[in-house]
Amino acid sequence: MAIAVFRVMIVEDEQPILDLMKRLVEQHPLLELAGSFTSAAEALYAFEALKLDAAFLDIEMPRVGGIELAEKLRAVDDNLQIVFTTAYPEYAIEAFRVSAVDYLVKPVAADEIERVVARLAKNHSRRKERSTVQAEELFVRCMGTFETRGLDGSLIKWPTRKTEELFAYFLVYPNRLAGKWQLADLLWPDLEEERALHNVHNSVYRLKKALKEASIAIDLTHTNEGYYMRLTPGFSDLTSFRDFLRRTAIIDHRNAHEGETHFRMYQGPLFGGKDYVWSAGVTAELAGQYASLTRMLVSFHRRSGDDAAAKKTLCAYLTHVPLDAEMNGELLQLYLAHGEQDRFRHHYARYLEQLEQELGVGPAEEIKRLAEQIE
The missing domain is CATH 1.10.10.10 (Winged helix-like DNA-binding domain superfamily/Winged helix DNA-binding domain)
Incomplete structure (x- = not known):
């Protein structure tokens, strides 16, 4: 089972504390620092493009505080997990009003980051289970x-x-x-x-x-x-x-x-x-x-370096839509890129046969050119 790595951002108006938080996050194997900001306005502007799982927000910031920022972020992405940082523990009760996962008291220590990551992972697992149950x-x-x-x-x-x-x-x-x-x-x-x-x-x-x-x-x-x-x-x-x-x-x-x-x-x-x-x-x-949906999943797997999953997705799609030229071409390119010549030949021959039987035509020129590379 793959272990989730959480993309996070940090919003903290005091530079020394921000630097400390960045070090702690970057040192943790299950956290990926996607961005760090000294103001709520900067964080809000960049938020959508970052594709985050969680945000570490300082509660006491000028103009827009962490709690108000959390509400604005959650309005854009209700799945975002919020962790507050504060020098004043009495803010904790107010923090949980916006469904915060946890809060950290400054100065933050590595073992506290570990506790927070465990909670992020637990929440992530619960959401996956809910998605599966809904489908069932x-x-x-x-x-x-x-x-x-x-x-x-x-x-x-x-x-x-x-x-x-x-x-x-x-x-x-x-x-x-x-x-x-x-x-x-x-x-x-x-x-x-x-x-x-x-x-x-x-x-x-x-x-x-x-x-x-x-x-x-x-x-x-x-x-x-x-x-x-x-x-x-x-x-x-x-x-x-x-x-x-x-x-x-x-x-x-x-x-x-x-x-x-x-x-x-x-x-x-x-x-x-x-x-x-x-x-x-x-x-x-x-x-x-x-x-x-197939294109999006294949693109995700290829960006993640998981070509095996991309090939599996394409094969599943082609059981339902066997004559899709684009998807057949993508699968054949993957076979070629990984030196899987036998699989390429087997799939190509079956595709040619289906095209002839169903449509009475041959493959597109770009697919013919792929076949010429292993002949």
């Missing part, structure tokens, strides 16, 4: 299959196919109004309007009943215009996956574990390829998000 407790799986389980773990048996499809629509478009006439037209396009609308009402009733019998509490409200289903990100793999991609622009050591968890959630096309006419665009969008 999903009620609904939509990627590569479509199954809904009750609290007892048993599969829900839907009374009609249209009830299941209506639920699928709400899962794709949660937390927004679904117009009743829109649903009628989507699900029963061939029926007379009033009859189609009657079917919508009946299907909503059946949906609520099925979920209630499975002990799944859900907020599905009826308005004059239509229906509104409120869902949390953790309700399904789809909502969780989309939420993670919405708030993630880059994978780094802070969110890599969560990224890997969501990467593994993707097990194939939306709803297992069920032929819902209205879902084709969303299926393509989800596939694009999966490719984007």
